Amino acid sequence: MLSKKTKYGLKALSYLASLEDRQPVQIAEIAKQENISQKFLESILLTLRKSGLLGSKKGKGGGYYLIKEPKDILMTDVMRILEGPIALVPCVSLNFYEKCEDCPDEATCSVHKLMLQVRDSALTVYRHNTLADLIE
Amino acid sequence: MLSKKTKYGLKALSYLASLEDRQPVQIAEIAKQENISQKFLESILLTLRKSGLLGSKKGKGGGYYLIKEPKDILMTDVMRILEGPIALVPCVSLNFYEKCEDCPDEATCSVHKLMLQVRDSALTVYRHNTLADLIE
DNA sequence: TAATACCCTATCGATTTGATAGAGTATGCA
DNA sequence: TGCATACTCTATCAAATCGATAGGGTATTA
Numbered sequence: 001m002l003s004k005k006t007k008y009g010l011k012a013l014s015y016l017a018s019l020e021d022r023q024p025v026q027i028a029e030i031a032k033q034e035n036i037s038q039k040f041l042e043s044i045l046l047t048l049r050k051s052g053l054l055g056s057k058k059g060k061g062g063g064y065y066l067i068k069e070p071k072d073i074l075m076t077d078v079m080r081i082l083e084g085p086i087a088l089v090p091c092v093s094l095n096f097y098e099k100c101e102d103c104p105d106e107a108t109c110s111v112h113k114l115m116l117q118v119r120d121s122a123l124t125v126y127r128h129n130t131l132a133d134l135i136e
Numbered sequence: 137m138l139s140k141k142t143k144y145g146l147k148a149l150s151y152l153a154s155l156e157d158r159q160p161v162q163i164a165e166i167a168k169q170e171n172i173s174q175k176f177l178e179s180i181l182l183t184l185r186k187s188g189l190l191g192s193k194k195g196k197g198g199g200y201y202l203i204k205e206p207k208d209i210l211m212t213d214v215m216r217i218l219e220g221p222i223a224l225v226p227c228v229s230l231n232f233y234e235k236c237e238d239c240p241d242e243a244t245c246s247v248h249k250l251m252l253q254v255r256d257s258a259l260t261v262y263r264h265n266t267l268a269d270l271i272e
Numbered sequence: 273t274a275a276t277a278c279c280c281t282a283t284c285g286a287t288t289t290g291a292t293a294g295a296g297t298a299t300g301c302a
Numbered sequence: 303t304g305c306a307t308a309c310t311c312t313a314t315c316a317a318a319t320c321g322a323t324a325g326g327g328t329a330t331t332a
Contacts, residue, residue: 139319139320140320140321141320173321173322175322175323175324176323179322193330194330195329195332196330196331197330198331
């Protein structure tokens with residue numbers, strides 16, 4: 001299941017991308033437009049800023065804004081920042097690899113075999129979608 | 137993330153499929169061979185039996201066995217039984233559909249759009265894999 | 273009839289999730 | 303300068319979920 005964090009993060013990014021200019025937008029505006037708890041959204045936007053997808057401006061007239069153009073923001077990056085690993089098990093993860101404790105041999109593991117295919121299929125989707133594609 | 141329940145369930149099914157005959161196999165044997173907590177596995181096998189994938193025999197010489205041939209057991213069915221919805225959000229689920237509370241319009245929702253593609257890519261994988269494919 | 277092995281319910285600690293509260297700090301403008 | 307604005311950060315919390323375990327019940331077979 002997709003976490004609310006990821007869902008809200010995607011919606012917030014889409015909202016920013018849908019605006020014509022790249023002026024700072026207040027948290028309150030995004031929260032209201034997208035039906036998101038403002039405080040929760042606050043922490044999500046902070047994550048996105050720290051990871052380099054968003055910029056922020058403090059004080060009056062401040063807010064959050066996209067640093068890159070929507071067409072240059074890949075879903076692979078967004079998903080890894082918000083949701084974490086794209087793989088369903090650590091032993092097939094490219095960026096978060098971990099060996100299974102219980103599994104003696106990955107090469108013959110049926111779960112490994114299946115999850116490798118699932119990961120690749122998901123990666124293909126995320127690599128072919130930018131933020132711009134989502135708001136068309 | 138894939139739950140341990142699904143992971144163990146897949147391993148147990150693969151173990152049964154890898155055996156030559158279809159005689160009942162005791163929980164203890166599967167648990168030992170696949171490094172799974174026996175009690176936990178017990179509840180998983182019970183789920184698989186209730187859903188029709190496994191049969192069981194009580195008493196001495198009893199155990200669990202596959203009802204269908206491995207090549208006739210689709211991963212779509214296995215995953216739905218063990219893990220639940222294949223979709224990452226209920227609003228794109230075929231078998232567990234639910235409307236999002238916060239989302240005013242699915243047709244224009246960016247999350248919906250992306251998750252629809254992810255679901256389809258996962259479904260394609262699960263539909264093209266049977267239990268027999270996993271143990272090759 | 274006794275041993276075996278599945279059946280079922282209950283419980284429990286740990287973790288995660290989604291949300292909230294509140295104080296701190298930088299900025300812009302009058 | 304001083305104040306209002308709006309992001310920043312930490313702490314907390316209830317609820318849900320997960321993985322695991324315990325223990326007794328019941329059907330079957332040798």
